[in-house]
Amino acid sequence: MKAFETFHPIVLFSFFVAAISLSMFFMHPIYLAITIFSAISLNIALRRQLFFKDWKLYVPLFFLMAIINPLISHNGQLVLLYINGNALTVEAIMYGIAIATMIVAVMLWFSCYNVVMTSDKFIYLFGKVSPALSLTLSISLRLVPRFRHQLTQIVQAQKVIGMDYTTGSLWHRIKCTMRILSILITWALDNAIDTADSMKARGYGIKKRTAFSLFFFERRDGFVLAIIILLFVSNFAASFIGTTTFYFYPTFGAVKWDIGSILFYSSYFALLSIPLAIEIKGALKWRSLKSTM
C-alpha cells in the first residue's frame, strides 16, 4: 500500500526540500543519527528490494568519502599517528565519517524523492511557477523515449548500408555515431514543426494559460503541510539558537542533553518521520479494512 505518494505534490515537495536541506545542514552527531535512520527506514518502506541492491553502491561510497577527509585535513588535537609528518587525528576521521553519513543520507533522500515525485508531479508544481518552461520540460520528456525508439530504427537501417556503429575502427565508429545523431536531428526538427503547429492550432499563446491537473488538495494535505512548515521553522530556530551546532575542530564539542535540546531533537525526528508514519498508518488501515471485508 502506497500512502505517502498519494498526497498532493506540494506536500511531497515541501517535505523533500525540508528533509534534504536540513540533512545537508546538520552535522551534529544526534542529528546525523536521526537523519540516516529516517532516510534508511523510508527507503526500506518505499523501495524494498531496490534499496538492498543499492547497498553495493552506498557502502564503498561511504568508506571512500570517510577516508578522504583525514587525508586532506590535519586539524584536531587527538593525534593518532603521523604520516610523512602529517597528523592523522581522531577529529578528522570523525568529521570524515560525519560527511560520509550526510552524503549517503542525502543520496537516500533523493532516491525516495525519485520514487515519490514522479515527473508529472514536478511538472505540475513547476508549471505553477513557470508555465512555459514546464511545458518545454513536458515536451522534452515525451520526446526522449520517442527519440530512443527512432535511434534504434536508424541504427538498424544504417547497419544494413554498412554503417554499423558497434564494429570497425574507432574512427569508423565515431563517424557512424555522428551520422546516426545527424539523421535523428533532421528527423526530429522536421517533426517539431508539426508539434508547434499543433500547439498553435489549439490556441497556444492566445491567453494566459491555466494549469489543469488531476491533483486535489484535501484537508489532510493542508494538515500535513502545516506540520511540515511548523517543524521546519522549529528546526530552523534550533539551528539559529545553536542547538544543532557541533564542533569537530579543534576538538569535539559537547552533546547537550537538556530538555530544550531533547525537544529540538524530537522535533527533527518528528519532521523526518512524517512519511514513514503515513506509510505505517496506511498499511495498518488497509490491513484492518481487509480483515473486515
Add this chain to the structure above:
Amino acid sequence: MQKNMRLIISLIVILVLIPLTLYAGITIFADRKYYFISIVIIFLACVPFFLSFERRKPQPREIVVIAVMSAISVAGRALFIVTPGFKPVAAITAITGFSLGAEAGFLTGAISALVSNMFFGQGPWTPFQMFMWGMIGFIAGLLGKTGIMHKKIPLILFGLFAGVFFSFGMDIWGTVSMYGVFNWKAYTLALTSAVPFMIIYAVSNVIFLLLLERPIREKLERIKNKYGILQ
C-alpha cells in the same frame, strides 16, 4: 502587472537572495556549509534565465525546438552507454547556443540536465549540472554572435574550455566544497580525481563539436528558412 512582478522577482533574486545566502553562509552557518550554499546559489542563479524566458512569452516553435534539442542530447546518450563521460550533451547544447543565441543555449543545457536526471535519477548534482550545461550554452550563444564559431580552431578551443569548465563545476568544486577544506592538498586530490574525466569531457566535446557543428547548424538553418522560426 504580471511582467513587472517577474522582473521584480528576478531583481530580488540577483540583488537580494544570492548575497543574502552568501552572507548567511559566511556568518550564521559558519560551519563549512559551502556545498549547501553553492547548491542554493546555483539554483538561484538559474532563476533569472527562466524568468526572462517566461516573461518573453515564447512562441510554440521556440519552445518545441528547445525541447527537441534537449531531448536529443538526452536520448543521444543511449549511443554511448559503454563510454562513461563521453556524452554529446555539452556539444549539442553549445551548437544550439551558437545558432539560436544565449538564452536558447542556456535553456537547452539546463533542461537537458533536468530531463536527463528525470530518467536517471535526481540528486544533489542536478542543480550543478543544470547550471554548468546551461552556462556552456549561454557562453556559446554569446560567442555565436562573433560569427567565427564555425571555424575549427575556435571550436576546438571552446570544446576544451567547456570540458574544463564543466569538470571544474561538477567534480572539483563538488568535492572541495563538500569537505569544506581549502588547502593545496584538497585541490590536488580533487584535481587528480577529476583530470581523467576532464580529459574525456574535453576530448569528447572537441570531437562532437567538430563533427556535429556544421550538420546541426545547417539543419537549424533549414528549419529557420523553411518555416521562419526564431526570427
Add this chain to the structure above:
Amino acid sequence: MAFVKINNVSFTYPNEANPILKNINLTIQQGEFIVLIGQSGCGKSTLLRHFKRELHPHGEMTGDIFYKDCDLEQLDSEVAATDIGYVFQNPENQIVTDKVWHELAFGLESLGVDSQTIRRRVAEMANFFGIQKWFHHKTTELSGGQKQLLNLASIMVMQPKLLLLDEPTSQLDPIAALEFIQTLHRLNKELGITIILIEHRLEEILPLADRVLIMDEGSILFDGPPKEILKELPANHAMITALPAATKIFHQLSGVGPVPLTIREGQRFLSTQQVIPSHLPPSKSQNEKNIVLEAKDIAFRYEKNGLDVVHHFNLQVKEQEFLTIIGGNGTGKSTVLSILSGLQKPYRGKVFLFNKILKSYSNKQLYQQYLTLLPQNPKTLFVQKTVHQELEDMARLHKVSEKKIQETIHLFHLTHLLNRHPYDLSGGEQQKLALAKLLLMEPRILLLDEPTKGLDAHAKEELAQILKDLQAKGMTIIMVTHDIEFSAQYSNRCALFFDGNIVSEEEPRAFYSGNNFYTTAAHRISRELLSNAITCEDVVTLCKKTCV
C-alpha cells in the same frame, strides 16, 4: 447563411513560379461530411490549411475566406482556435505533452479555461472516445490508433464546429484506420460536426461521405455526391484507380444505374450482370526455382523472460519470387524481417542464405552482395541535403560507378527531384529514393517492411511497377504488409503470419479465395459467382468473358 465560403482563392508558395491553388470557389454547409481527394501535389493539403488561420502556409494568397459570414482574417482568435479543429497526418507529431490527460486538457489550458470546466469537458470526451482505460498512461505508450484518437479527442474538447483532417489514417493499420473513420462518422452523425477530410482509403470512407471534392492541379475538378463521381470524371482519370472496388468494377463493366460504393452494393450490382459462375487458372508459381533463403524452426524473443515474438517459424523463399507476408499489427512481422536479414539473432533455429548458414556471412558480404532491407521509415536512411547527394553518399560508401547512379536515377524516375531536400519529397518519392539508395548495392534479395504505408493509389502503382521490373531482372522480393489489395495484385505467393509463425501460404488466388474475412474487396464482392477472382481486373475479365 453559408457555413464556410471560399471566394476565388489562389495561392503561390514562395520561390515557385506557378500557383498551387487556382481560383478556388467553394461553399460548405454546416453538418456536411466532405472527402477531399486528389493526387499528391495537387494542392489538397494546402487548401485544407487555408481553412485554419493559425496554419496558413507561408506564401502569397489572393481571395477571401469567410467563416459564418465573417472574414477568417478578422475572426476573434479564440473563436478561430476553438471552432476550427485540425488533425494532422502523423499521429506522433501533434502530441505535445507526456500524459494522456494532460494532452486532452492542453487546448483548454491555452484558452485559460478554469480547472472545473476542463475536468468536466475532459471527462466527457474520455467517455465518448473510450479513453478511460488509458487516461493516466504516458502518451509514448499508446499504439498509433490510440494516438490518433487522442489527437481527435484533444481537439474535440474544444468543441469545434468544423473539423479538418489531413490523411489522419495514413499511418495506421487497417483496423485502427477503420475505427478512426467510424469515430468520425459518429461525430458527424451524432453531433452534427462539419468534417472535411483528406483521405486515400476510399473503400471505407466514400460510402460515408455526403460530398466529394476531387482536386487536380490546383483546381476543383469534381464537386458532388460520391455516387456521381463516375458521371463527371474523365473515363481514364488517375483517380479512378483509387475508387472503391465495387465502383471500379462497375466502371470497367460500363454499368448503368445507381453506382455501387460498398461491398453489398457491389454484390447486388454483380448479381444483375448475369455472370456465369466460373474461375481463373491459378497464378504462375516459381516452384521449380532454387531456394535462396530458408528459415528453420526459428524462435525469438526480445527479453530473456519475455514472451516469444516468433516461434516455430519456418519459411522457404524461392529465387526470383515475390512473397508477401501479411498479418495484424504488432504481431512481429517486422521482427521476422530483421531476423531474416540478420539484424536480430534468433535464440533457436537457423536461417540459411543460398544454402549457407546466415551467421557465416560477414556483415559486409551479407549487406553488400546478398540482401538489403527497406526500413518502414525511409527517413532513417537520409543523411544529405539533396536527393543527388544521397545517392552519391551511398556510392561513395560502396564504390559504385557513376554509370550505375545514372541508371538508378533513370529506373526510379528521380531526375526531376535531384536537387530537392529528401524531406521535401512526398511519401512515395521518399520511398523510391530510399529504395534507390539501397539498390545501388546490387543485392539479390530485397526485404521490404510495410512499403505501401501512407502511399496513395498512384504511388503504390509506381512502387509495384518498380518491384515488378526488379523481379524480372532476377531479384527475390520479400515484403511484409497489411495491404491485402497490394499483396493480392502483385505478389506470387502470400503467407499469413499469426501468433509467431506462418499459418498458411499459397499463391495469391488460392490464398485469398480460401480466406473468408481476410481477403480483398473484389473477392468479397464476387465470391458467390466467381470462386477465385481476387482483384478487380480478375472480376472484370471473368465477367467480360462469361456474360454476353
